[in-house]
Amino acid sequence: MTTPVPSLTMNDGRQIPQLGFGVWQVEPDTIVGTVLKAFEVGYRHLDTAAIYGNEEGVGRAIAESGLARDELFVTTKLWNSEHARERVVPAAEASLEKLGLDYVDLYLIHWPTPARDSYLDAWLGLEEVQQAGLARSIGVCNFQPDHLRLIVARATVVPAVNQIELHPTFTQKDLTAVNDELGLLTEAWSPLGLGEDLGNATISRLAAKHHRSPAQVIIRWHLQQGRILFPKSVTPSRIEENFDVFDFQLSDDDLKAIDGVDRGNRIGRDPDHVT
Numbered sequence: 001m002t003t004p005v006p007s008l009t010m011n012d013g014r015q016i017p018q019l020g021f022g023v024w025q026v027e028p029d030t031i032v033g034t035v036l037k038a039f040e041v042g043y044r045h046l047d048t049a050a051i052y053g054n055e056e057g058v059g060r061a062i063a064e065s066g067l068a069r070d071e072l073f074v075t076t077k078l079w080n081s082e083h084a085r086e087r088v089v090p091a092a093e094a095s096l097e098k099l100g101l102d103y104v105d106l107y108l109i110h111w112p113t114p115a116r117d118s119y120l121d122a123w124l125g126l127e128e129v130q131q132a133g134l135a136r137s138i139g140v141c142n143f144q145p146d147h148l149r150l151i152v153a154r155a156t157v158v159p160a161v162n163q164i165e166l167h168p169t170f171t172q173k174d175l176t177a178v179n180d181e182l183g184l185l186t187e188a189w190s191p192l193g194l195g196e197d198l199g200n201a202t203i204s205r206l207a208a209k210h211h212r213s214p215a216q217v218i219i220r221w222h223l224q225q226g227r228i229l230f231p232k233s234v235t236p237s238r239i240e241e242n243f244d245v246f247d248f249q250l251s252d253d254d255l256k257a258i259d260g261v262d263r264g265n266r267i268g269r270d271p272d273h274v275t
């Protein structure tokens with residue numbers, strides 16, 4: 001099957017599909033059917049994490065799908081309790097065992113947990129995961145500029161991505177500028193603002209203008225600005241809707257109007273205070 005999803009090139013030369021499927025809060029009893037539905041629609045990029053408790057179900061869906069491994073892009077994440085350097089390879093192996101895979105395409109530190117002062121150690125562990133062939137690419141989530149600068153100054157590998165909360169009412173322009181400056185791609189988590197941004201008046205106006213849904217307008221805004229995103233849904237019609245975004249374009253004025261919606265509306269946890 002040819003995919004309509006464009007890919008971006010990471011700083012290690014590897015490709016990442018720009019639109020994927022997130023599985024946070026997809027329960028163990030629905031994960032297999034939900035991921036199989038996403039595959040049927042055409043998604044090939046999955047975003048999970050050890051802490052989501054559904055890696056086994058993701059792995060079962062991958063096995064049942066019959067898709068070739070090299071058609072898929074699978075991301076998982078190191079949990080905060082495993083930040084000691086010697087714990088990282090075993091943690092990655094445990095995730096791979098659950099996923100039924102020999103490697104993940106992308107392995108991420110889930111939170112910097114600055115109060116533990118351990119993220120550089122964790123990052124050196126991720127470099128070992130990559131050297132051992134357990135992850136093709138490695139990156140971080142929720143890193144603030146000072147965390148990124150410390151890694152870039154002290155480690156060998158520059159993270160390929162920084163996965164951060166980013167949606168129309170919370171655009172994190174200063175942080176994405178640092179990602180750009182250091183050569184990391186930006187991945188947007190909660191790209192729809194967990195659904196909260198769908199009712200925004202500007203988004204509704206643009207949805208009416210383009211005869212599209214609010215979610216489709218927000219997804220185009222991310223794609224056209226060069227970000228990676230993986231909206232989550234357990235609703236079959238929404239899984240389809242969120243992928244049906246490759247036959248219309250927002251104008252530069254539309255993009256600017258959505259940028260103007262920002263009001264510093266952080267919905268998730270503040271990375272400086274996650275321990």
Ligand SMILES: NC(=O)c1ccc[n+]([C@@H]2O[C@H](COP(=O)([O-])OP(=O)(O)OC[C@H]3O[C@@H](n4cnc5c(N)ncnc54)[C@H](OP(=O)(O)O)[C@@H]3O)[C@@H](O)[C@H]2O)c1
Pocket residue numbers: 021022023024025047048110141142163188189190191192193194195198213215216230231232233234235238241242268
């Ligand atoms: N690294 C991190 O710290 C971090 C943190 C949070 C999330 N993430 C990743 O980012 C992914 C996506 O973020 P998220 O799950 O927090 O939020 P999201 O994708 O912004 O929003 C998901 C919510 O929006 C609803 N929804 C989805 N499509 C819709 C549509 N077309 N119309 C109306 N409602 C729609 C879903 O409802 P239904 O499911 O009921 O359809 C769900 O309640 C996660 O699954 C996870 O992979 C990473």
